[in-house]
Amino acid sequence: MSHAYEFARPALTVDIVVFGFDSEYGEEDLKVMLIQRDLAPYEGGWALPGGFVRVEETLDDAARRELAEETGLKDIYLEQLYTFGAVERDPRERVVTVAYYALVNLEGHDIQANTDARNAAWFPVSDLPELAFDHQEILDVAHERLRGKVRYQPIGFELLPDRFTLRQLQHLYEVILDRELDKRNFRKKVLAMEIVKETKEIEKDVAHRAARLYHFDKRTYDRLTKQGFNFEI
């Protein structure tokens, strides 16, 4: 930090991996939101939402601003992921990007394509188009982080509606972890965690037998989010 302010400096951006989970309409894939670029390089290609960090805003503020501008998403769970600085990751010039990841329950969130972007859309993580820049790598790191975190923080719960069935919760974990889980074992472990509490309600308007709805115990949730836990599934 001594005397190098006169050096040429890399440009600084933020990029956001927004994961979405839709438990409502049978579309239970883990999704990610992409923006179709309207400018070169990669014109017409798909990319993570993001943009340049302004001199007067924090990194978190830049991520929230870009997300709102490009997708209309506001007030969502956002966490810094990792900073990517490969020298040739942007063909135009040296650009370092601070990546974030966000979790969204798709119920009740609309995406509005902004003037900045030709198009914004959700894609299943398992079936993505080719991504611009190193965005596939960033997405892979975010997915890996999500898989790791659900094992020691109750983070995945952000992706469910307020009231949910244990089937929905199990499916969420299966989608994030990308493997099938044993139903009885899963339920036993989840309920032992004391985050998930039974409600008096059951599902409405479903073709199958209506299942019990559960909700989170917010206090236990906050405590475990802070101190971490072991959820071996």
Added chain:
Amino acid sequence: MSHAYEFARPALTVDIVVFGFDSEYGEEDLKVMLIQRDLAPYEGGWALPGGFVRVEETLDDAARRELAEETGLKDIYLEQLYTFGAVERDPRERVVTVAYYALVNLEGHDIQANTDARNAAWFPVSDLPELAFDHQEILDVAHERLRGKVRYQPIGFELLPDRFTLRQLQHLYEVILDRELDKRNFRKKVLAMEIVKETKEIEKDVAHRAARLYHFDKRTYDRLTKQGFNFEI
């Protein structure tokens, strides 16, 4: 990522929190390496080693270069921690810093004060001088990360010599976690992990009764580092 290259851009630095553990001479505190600044701001104050990212180098390379230049430390375990971007964190201008943390076994590592820095020295984490910039906050986040990581990755082992006693290993964990651990329980859990293997050697030249030396099973270590584990202590 569209059309903002003409904007003013923050400066970009790296800063490195180097943790050191000396199990050899009874000095078993967790230490951190600081550099005494020889330029304003905070002239004469203590700070983390670090400096500006050059346009032609990766972030990891910048961290390794600054560490070598300012401290002489090379070939050590280094991991990206978090990127700090508070708007006023540097009084001169907007500077965003990508923080790293490193783990060093102090046995066999000398620090050489470089021309860049008036002085480089190890300080006990529990007894630090006032730090320049937001470096205390960065150090706190690094310490918290280290405490978290030793619970699900065998990361702390980087801080021990090749051959070590279970007493040294327990003390390392006590120092990182900042609490006393039950000896019998700790040994049972460590040996159950199958990372730590008994050798045929015992301590030499010690005043107390010589204890058995252990070493790591490198293969188990690499596998567990990759997949993570739960080490509830």
